[in-house]
Amino acid sequence: MTYLVIDACIRCKYQDCIEVCPVDCFYVGENMLVIHPDECIDCGVCEPECPVEAIIPDTAGDDDSDKWLEINRKFAEIWPNITRKGDPPDDADDYKDEEGKFSKYFSDKPGEGD
Numbered sequence: 334m335t336y337l338v339i340d341a342c343i344r345c346k347y348q349d350c351i352e353v354c355p356v357d358c359f360y361v362g363e364n365m366l367v368i369h370p371d372e373c374i375d376c377g378v379c380e381p382e383c384p385v386e387a388i389i390p391d392t393a394g395d396d397d398s399d400k401w402l403e404i405n406r407k408f409a410e411i412w413p414n415i416t417r418k419g420d421p422p423d424d425a426d427d428y429k430d431e432e433g434k435f436s437k438y439f440s441d442k443p444g445e446g447d
Contacts, residue, residue, distance in 0.1 A: 361412055
């Protein structure tokens with residue numbers, strides 16, 4: 334099992350999860366984070382830290398788990414690692430309850446790592 338970041342993170346990117354990760358398996362894109370599924374040790378400490386519930390176990394049982402596993406894996410390989418919490422976007426709260434953010438806002442551009 335691994336944990337995955339889903340589209341609820343897009344445009345919010347609060348980053349509370351980064352500080353608690355014992356293995357530094359978060360990677361940063363322009364407007365979201367991902368977890369490297371091969372580095373995650375399944376401890377689960379990141380999940381309750383996310384204020385928008387954007388982190389799920391890969392065993393969540395929904396049809397999108399495989400999609401998010403591939404997205405997390407792909408972008409963790411090309412985006413920079415991030416180990417320290419940064420500031421969320423100024424307008425993060427404006428997007429925290431919005432649904433369908435992947436098709437509207439996802440960017441494959443890397444963010445700034447450590």
